[in-house]
Amino acid sequence: MGVLNVKELKAYYKTDIYGVSRTVQAVDGISLEIHENEIFGIAGESSCGKTTLIKALSGTIRPPLTVMGGEVVYNFEDRSVNILSLRPDELRKISWEKISYILQGSMSVLNPVRKIHKTFYDFFEAHRKIENQQDFMKQMRDHLGKLGLPADVLKSYPHQLSGGMRQRVTIALATIFKPNVIIADEPTTALDVVVQRGVLQLLREIQQEQKNTVILVTHDMAVHANIADRVGIMYAGRIVEDAQVDDIFENPIHPYTKHLINSLPMIGDKSYKGSIPGAPPNLADPPKGCRFHPRCPYVMGICREEVPPMVNVESERGPRRVACFQISKEGDNGKS
Incomplete structure (x- = not known):
């Protein structure tokens, strides 16, 4: 049993404007098992449902987003909880201490008119009582020092820090209580490659030290190649393949x-990189059957009519699943 088990999760955006109803099937029937002490990457092109998925995983469901079905069960040392069934006060008790969140863009987390130590104070006091101010400041300095940040960062305003330092501060906030699970939403967006590498290295070091689970969401496959242990590939609201990161890059199975892999640039490769034909489907009116079939070069009749189930595929590296009728047709040792 993993630290997180997702079963048939459906999360739709439902709106009714001027009498016109619209339903966007952003997450539609996703099942996942994420293990302890691993970095699980979620990849896919824009508007495939990545952000909606992590909203459901963190329990931050706000209208017009509505959970239509399924479970998101966290298995902690002392108990198991379906985060979708928790009351707001119950969710607040496990947020940040059991499940923390590294948001996309540091300035959406840090208050621009409060110094960093004030932000830490507000954040800490919201979850635990501060008995001694001096002990608290020493704890903050020690924590920042472990993350490679100087103590004088605490006296700075967010705008006085570089983008990389601000992102390190948000990571410090997310990891101060040593949570079981860290959900990172595009943590390296808008950072240059050198700073990006430092942030990714920091995430990996924290994960190895604290032995927690990191769910890393980004469209950047290079980031997954550098840090993830396993990767789930999303397309049009569904997971189409998940496997060890080396399997994904060395032997991708789903079309x-x-x-996605063949479009990536490689050193010394001067061959033409073609884009995927067509465009992603409208999730307010997705195609019947496999949602990739209008763009798939291997499409069969069954692909247009039925949704392909996730099947297990043999791999020496570890568990691997693929949702494609082509697997059973080619006899790739798939089994339901």
């Missing part, structure tokens, strides 16, 4: 994953 969408193949296109």
